[in-house]
Amino acid sequence: MPLLQIDRVAKAYGVAPARRVLNGVSLVLRSGEYVAIMGDSGSGKSTLLNLIAGLDAPDHGRIVFDGQDLAQLGDAERTRLRRARMGFVFQAFHLLPHLSVARNVALPLALNGVRGAAAMARVERMLESVELGSRAHSAPSELSGGEMQRVAVARALVHRPSLVLADEPTGNLDADSAREVLALLRAQLKRDSAAGILVTHSLAAARTADRIYVLDGSGALSEREEPVHA
Amino acid sequence: MSYGSGVLLEAGVVGPMRHQLGRTLLAVIAIALGLALGLSIYLINRAAADEISLAARSLYGLADLAVVATNEDFEEELYPLIARKPGVSIASPQLRVEANLADRRGTLAFVGVDAFRYRALQPAFASVADADRTTRTLFDPRTILVSAAAAQTLELREGDALRVQVGLDVIAFEVGGVLPAEAFRESIAMLDIATAQWAFGRLGRLSSVDVRLASGASALDVRRELASLAPNRIRITTPGEATDEALRLSRSYRANLTALALVALFTGGFFVYSTQALAVLRRRREFAVLHALGVTRRQQLGFVLAGSALTGLCGSALGIMLGTWLARLGVDA
Structure with a gap:
């Protein structure tokens, strides 16, 4: 059974005339698969990610995650599903500024009821794996952009989700930091056998995924015939 | 945690x-x-x-009722009638006058009392260590006692003179002592009732009579009897009603x-x-x-x-x- 099944999803914004950003999008993702979705700005990449996360609802079509039709779940159920089974990496990092690096990483564990020594040990291991063990007690404002995004990757993976959604994770980074973060993201996903969807407008970034899909101007999604990481 | x-x-x-x-x-x-x-x-x-409330209540002492004038005062002939009413144990007459002070700004309430009657209704007045001297002081026509509040406000001590304007005349009193603060919370001067009537030109007049009921007497019956003595000139009140009235004024x-x-x-x-x-x-x-x-x-x-x-x-x-x-x-x- 696929982990994620997107079936002819459509989404439009506004009224008369509505702007259709997704048009009959279908995608199947299995556990451990890492795909990239490319497209120009405003092509609907982030909208698709929000629909997959259950943060928004499609106008037409169905999104089934781990056998559950998201449309059949209430907001609180979708939130709990996202909390337990998904991880998020944002373009602007979105670390909580009032929490230390370690506590930012610990947040998904706390939300999922992993407490005490077990949580602390997992946070420590996760920070070591993104090479930020020595910065555990630093404030996010004391980190560079690349370091912040590595913390965000650690936060997205610490609770061992089945699916990680990365929305332009290198959009605010220089080329070296971007390469580091992408390599780290891929390595961590493969280590945990988690599936991943990378949304990007950069072909170089997309090439770090197993498959590449392209969202065109009409809102249709198609696979780009370019084998990358075999 | x-x-x-x-x-x-x-x-x-x-x-x-x-x-x-x-x-x-x-x-x-x-x-x-x-x-x-x-x-x-x-x-x-x-x-x-x-x-x-305390100030209003303290003046009543142990009184159960008070016969008060509907206007400024009433004739003292009513006093023996009140005192002799069945159910009345003690009746203590009072004359209260708000007088202008001669050498200072403002006024002071002068309360004329019958010291012997008043002692029976005012335990604090009776229990002061030199109560006998206090009572004797009240019989001296030139002497007054002042409450602690008045002594503090007017900066008076025993032996000081206090001059009062009465019409065109000025009357001088000597402060014979300071009354205990716990018994008299108001700013007042106390003097003998006869002296008060004479000094303030109110001979034969009373402001109120405090009444202590006899044991077993019905307050309602006594109240009705007292009210019937001079329905237009007096009204009967209780300490609680007086407190309410005082509170109403400041409402x-x-x-x-x-x-x-x-x-x-x-x-x-x-x-x-x-x-x-x-x-x-x-x-x-x-x-x-x-x-x-x-x-x-x-x-x-x-x-x-x-x-x-x-x-x-x-x-x-x-x-x-x-x-x-x-x-x-x-x-x-």
């Missing part, structure tokens, strides 16, 4: 408060000020009401104070609402991130409410301390 709970509390409640320390402190101060003003006004108000003053307290509380509340609403607006992006990470709307509401409650708790604690201190300052002033 476990590590996980600590992380959640810091992520949703304490962290944002600490991160925006200025806004948090402003909200705490606003709550504290609103509450302090409201509380201090309430406490001062209550202290004033208590003071008024509008106290209502104004209460309104002021409410305005302070409302203003504080509005300010807190505004700062909290602004804080939630500012945290919109943070809430969106938390929602994406799996924080439900209900949990977000919990974070906001917990933050507000914590701010309110700190502000309230500070406000209660500040309000109590302000009230003490106001009452002592």
Whole structure:
């Protein structure tokens, strides 16, 4: 059974005339698969990610995650599903500024009821794996952009989700930091056998995924015939 | 508290408060000020009401009823009729005159009493160590006793002279002693009733007669009997009614104070609402991130409410301390 099944999803914004950003999008993702979705700005990449996360609802079509039709779940159920089974990496990092690096990483564990020594040990291991063990007690404002995004990757993976959604994770980074973060993201996903969807407008970034899909101007999604990481 | 709970509390409640320390402190101060003003006004108000009640009650001593003039005074011929009524155990006549002070600004209430009768109704008056001397002092036509409040306000001591303007004449009295503060809370001067009638030109007139009922007498029956003596010129009142009357006189003053307290509380509340609403607006992006990470709307509401409650708790604690201190300052002033 696929982990994620997107079936002819459509989404439009506004009224008369509505702007259709997704048009009959279908995608199947299995556990451990890492795909990239490319497209120009405003092509609907982030909208698709929000629909997959259950943060928004499609106008037409169905999104089934781990056998559950998201449309059949209430907001609180979708939130709990996202909390337990998904991880998020944002373009602007979105670390909580009032929490230390370690506590930012610990947040998904706390939300999922992993407490005490077990949580602390997992946070420590996760920070070591993104090479930020020595910065555990630093404030996010004391980190560079690349370091912040590595913390965000650690936060997205610490609770061992089945699916990680990365929305332009290198959009605010220089080329070296971007390469580091992408390599780290891929390595961590493969280590945990988690599936991943990378949304990007950069072909170089997309090439770090197993498959590449392209969202065109009409809102249709198609696979780009370019084998990358075999 | 476990590590996980600590992380959640810091992520949703304490962290944002600490991160925006200025806004948090402003909200705490606003709550504290609103509450302090409201509380201090309430406490001062209550202290004033208590003071008024005590002052009104202290003059009655052990009296059950008082026959008071509907106008300024009534003829003293009514006094023996009152004293002889069945059910009346003790009747203590009084003449109360508000007199202008000759050498100072303002007035002072002069209360003329029959010392022997008055002692029987006023335990504090009877129990002062030198009560006999006090009683003797009251028979001296040039001597008055002053309450502690009057002594303090007019800076009078035993032996000092107090000059009073009566029409075109000035009468000088000598302060023979200071009455105990616990018994006479009002600012008054006490003198013999005959002296008072003569000095203030009110011969044969009384302001009131305090009445102690005989054991087993029906207060209602006695009240009815006394009222029938001169229905148009006297009315019968009880210490409780007198207290209510005194409080009624200050009701509008106290209502104004209460309104002021409410305005302070409302203003504080509005300010807190505004700062909290602004804080939630500012945290919109943070809430969106938390929602994406799996924080439900209900949990977000919990974070906001917990933050507000914590701010309110700190502000309230500070406000209660500040309000109590302000009230003490106001009452002592």
